[in-house]
Amino acid sequence: MMEFLYNGSILVVDLESRACEERPFPQGFAASALGGARANLALLREFPQAGLALGSGPFTGLPVPGACLSVATWREGGSFTHTPLHLFAGVELKLSGFDFVVVQGSSAEPLYLWLHDGIADLEPAAGLPRDNWEAVDSLRRELGEDLVQVLIAGEGPCLGLGYWASADRVGLGRAWREMGLRAVCARGLGILDAADPEGFAGACADLVGEVRASLPEGRHGLEGILGLLRGKDCDYPLPLLHRRRSCFACPYDCNDFLKTEEDPSLMGQEGEEEPGMLLTDARSLGLLEEAGADLREGVRLLRWASRLGAFPAGAAKAGTQAAEEELLAAGPEGWEREEGPFSSWAPPLPLPGGADRKERQALGYTLGICPLLMMLSPALTPQALCDLLEKGMELEISPEELVGLCVEAAG
């Protein structure tokens, strides 16, 4: 049966037997499980031996504003945590042909999972360098494409998204290494279909305009996020700012690339192999500012932390004089975490109109929309999302039902 907005494919990976099995969606799966965190939970109930599920949302990879997200759901003991996989990793995962990946077992020898064109391969990873960046380069050289997205588990606790820090604040990096999973690589050349392609595309285009118009005026980058949190423009100067970068399909450019080794005012490359660092985390930037750290040294610290797989905010808290052992031992230092399973990467932004944070996050984590954008933009209403679900996958659901289903994933 043809699935809309999805490939219709669940991959079950057994690291112990090194088996990868593809299964089609059970009848009605997309309609009942929806996607993302909610669907991951359903799959982890179905596979009680599995500790990890990577799941996309129905909107992931489609031109819905902020639809960059896949979710890594981790089971530890009896509890679950959900970590956003943003930038372009979440999209490539889905476009590689697998909407959901369930991982069970463990391997004594380190492996990496390579997802491409609906094919899943487990390959030996023992020869990969210790340094995360070098490991990413090695994998991309092996696979032949710089656009291969790599979720990398380094020596430290924090999962990396290629060179950059992910939103992992629970130690997925360490957990994956202990399972014998060094990396998940994905390259997506697939196509996703909508039930009403013209209607869906038109609704997406309209919604992009509405979301853009609803974003806080004059705010950009991580410094804009910090300014919102403090109720003023950020007073932390970013003289090293080279450019900002959005995640897939997102109208808010919340990632800042700072150049430490070249002149940031020059757009072109000057020959430095590693000219700077993409910051994906407002908390670490804020902690550096609070500590009065020199920005250049602070960004160099974060780059080093990323290479090790250390938590970025933890590294910022440890300070620019921290030794390697301190960085590796540093905790996540996430934003004050509410009750609930969602990553403490997303900052506690003031929500317009008294919206409920748990509800906004739950919608994003289930449907495949960045939780940060869900909190920034009131235009992403349940009604608008229901409209997209109807046009995209012929799912008729009321806003109240949608919110109820999504919030279930929040526990």
Added chain:
Amino acid sequence: MSVGIYSGEGASHSWTWFASFLEGLGSRDYRFLEGEDLRGGKLDGLSAVMIGGGDVEGIARALGEKGARGLRGFVEKGGLYLGSCAGAYLVMERVKLPPYAPFRLIDAGMANFSPAPPPPLNLPHKYKVPYGRGFVFHPAYGPVWVEMEEGTFLGELGTVAAALYGGPVIVPGKGCESLAVYRGMHGGCLPMVEERLLRRLLQGTCAAARARLGEGAVYICGPHFECPYYPQGARVLARILQEENIYNVKKLPDGQPAKAGTRKKERAQRNPAAARAGNGGRSALEDARRELSNLRIAARGMESYEVRWTLGTKVWEPEKIIYYAEFLWERVEELQDCAGSQGAQADLEELASRAQESRRALRDLRERLERGEETDAPAEELFRRLRLLAVRLLECLRDHGGRGVSLA
């Protein structure tokens, strides 16, 4: 009787367009020819030989005098020769300098020759090729309008868009019938010369011609009617095959582009043919899919490289690597139909092995580029491997998936 498609030394990737054209007619009744096949006169069982684009000097040398004699004998005994672009230049009587002299099958020459062509407006690396005491030069590059000559059997097809990628502006001689004329540039075409010269060369001049030779016929075309990017051209080729009693289907291709958008198939039941394959066959099929996907992704990795290789007289770019990889990948699902056939397992294993070797060659090429080393030789090797891989995949589909519609 099958159609022979030259895919040997000197051929560019455009030989695959002839295969796609036949697939569009529902046929895999093809045989791929190397220079040694023509030199050895191994043309039995063929109704037609098609030679497309490439390095015309390379093709001429690969075929040699023996190949030229074999080709002439084939046509004289009733075969059809169809040459587009390089395949057209190859057989013109007035293109008579070595190594082309033995190939004179049709009384025609080319208008796009000059001892000193003007400087190019665009694409200098594709503009001209030395010939004798001058150069063959190209007035435009890309889609052109081609009007079928009224009163000929093609006249009913009117005017079509077709791809001109270095093919001749034909000057037909006596005993050679003009079938189509150029009618200027289509949208997206790049002019290479100034307006006046462009008009002189591409307005009302001969784009396709035919001559009888013994019992057979020779057709030469400047544009690539076989190019799938401009599907109206397929109607012209199909009509030619019909005219020569090679293709007897009543309805010509509709000339519409393949439906864009979704190529995702319905999630089908496990292909019954694949299910009959047994473990060995299924494993071989999965290996073939895996390696072709790996190759495809590695090919995409070449997209950002600004590099060109001049191999013979033909310019190759990374986009040709991507072309080959995508051409192969588009046919991967059809390999499932083959998996249960006798002997398919070995062929599928061979495809997987060839794809893996091609990827290694690609990685070698890329690493040399990164190191700033010379890459002509590894590029040539890579394109050779890709060409052979494509031939083997198409043969596998033919041998195990069926020849489809039988051509006369």
